[in-house]
Amino acid sequence: xxxxxxxxxxxxxxxxxxxxxxxxxxxxxxxxxxxxxxxxxxxxxxxxxxxxxxxxxxxxxxxxxxxxxxxxxxxxxxxx
Amino acid sequence: xxxxxxxxxxxxxxxxxxxxxxxxxxxxxxxxxxxxxxxxxxxxxxxxxxxxxxxxxxxxxxxxxxxxxxxxxxxxxxxxxxxxxxxxxxxxxxxxxxxxxxxxxxxxxxxxxxxxxxxxxxxxxxxxxxxxxxxxxxxxxxxxxxxxxxxxxxxxxxxxxxxxxxxxxxxxxxxxxxxxxxxxxxxxxxxxxxxxxxxxxxxxxxxxxxxxxxxxxxxxxxxxxxxxxxxxxxxxxxxxxxxxxxxxxxxxxxx
Numbered sequence: 001x002x003x004x005x006x007x008x009x010x011x012x013x014x015x016x017x018x019x020x021x022x023x024x025x026x027x028x029x030x031x032x033x034x035x036x037x038x039x040x041x042x043x044x045x046x047x048x049x050x051x052x053x054x055x056x057x058x059x060x061x062x063x064x065x066x067x068x069x070x071x072x073x074x075x076x077x078x079x080x
Numbered sequence: 081x082x083x084x085x086x087x088x089x090x091x092x093x094x095x096x097x098x099x100x101x102x103x104x105x106x107x108x109x110x111x112x113x114x115x116x117x118x119x120x121x122x123x124x125x126x127x128x129x130x131x132x133x134x135x136x137x138x139x140x141x142x143x144x145x146x147x148x149x150x151x152x153x154x155x156x157x158x159x160x161x162x163x164x165x166x167x168x169x170x171x172x173x174x175x176x177x178x179x180x181x182x183x184x185x186x187x188x189x190x191x192x193x194x195x196x197x198x199x200x201x202x203x204x205x206x207x208x209x210x211x212x213x214x215x216x217x218x219x220x221x222x223x224x225x226x227x228x229x230x231x232x233x234x235x236x237x238x239x240x241x242x243x244x245x246x247x248x249x250x251x252x253x254x255x256x257x258x259x260x261x262x263x264x265x266x267x268x269x270x271x272x273x274x275x276x277x278x279x280x281x282x283x284x285x286x287x288x289x290x291x292x293x294x295x296x297x298x299x300x301x302x303x304x305x306x307x308x309x310x311x312x313x314x315x316x317x318x319x320x321x322x323x324x325x326x327x328x329x330x331x332x333x334x335x
């Protein structure tokens with residue numbers, strides 16, 4: 001493969017790397033947490049029609065995700 | 081009257097978020113450009129910056145109008161999810177820095193590191209390619225985050241024009257101040273700004289994820305302000321708790 005023909009591939013790789021770093025990076029737990037939040041709220045609100053539960057659950061889960069991620073970071077800093 | 085209040089409160093939050101997010105990224109990009117300009121001359125630094133801004137403008141021009149055609153519910157769910165992740169990342173980093181568990185973003189150190197890297201690479205004849213690439217990368221990578229923030233926030237709120245104008249104002253304001261104070265960008269309270277942006281992004285992320293999943297928020301758009309207050313309080317509590325734990329964990333010095 002010549003230097004020039006691999007240019008689009010390099011661009012695609014760089015594009016993929018940007019989104020990987022942007023959404024996952026060194027905090028994969030926050031990415032997973034967001035997926036879990038979306039799944040849980042979809043079940044509660046969209047399928048179950050429990051609007052009141054969704055209103056409380058969504059911010060509560062976001063706070064919980066943040067706390068768990070901070071606890072992970074703190075554990076990591078203690079090991080260093 | 082109530083509708084007008086709701087519209088203006090969501091607009092104020094949008095303007096504040098876009099302005100702060102752009103200002104923070106602009107400070108980071110400007111540090112690199114100033115280091116390049118001072119070390120290798122302003123021509124290559126300027127050229128790298130202009131080309132990066134042109135590419136970023138082209139990206140906004142290409143993706144901005146396309147995003148407007150995506151159904152609003154789908155767009156808000158995707159954008160909400162992205163902002164939730166992005167906001168929690170910023171907030172986590174800002175909390176760790178405020179509590180002393182992570183070193184603060186040091187613009188002086190970044191400036192010195194960039195200068196050292198440029199000095200080590202030697203002087204080039206004609207167009208200074210190293211300086212051009214470094215300025216381009218600095219502006220492009222930091223600017224890409226601004227583009228994502230402006231496009232997602234602007235299209236979801238149906239105020240892309242307003243978001244773009246605010247972003248442009250933030251870039252000009254930081255650019256002018258940066259040009260005046262030059263190397264003193266380290267005096268900008270970057271972590272506090274990053275924390276505020278994190279709180280605002282998580283608030284928007286929560287709000288739009290809910291909207292995308294058909295959650296009916298009591299009070300409509302004004303719920304955003306409730307989220308800002310809630311996440312602000314949680315952030316304050318977490319910083320205080322982590323600082324307290326850090327103090328308690330330190331060994332007591334014995335005389």
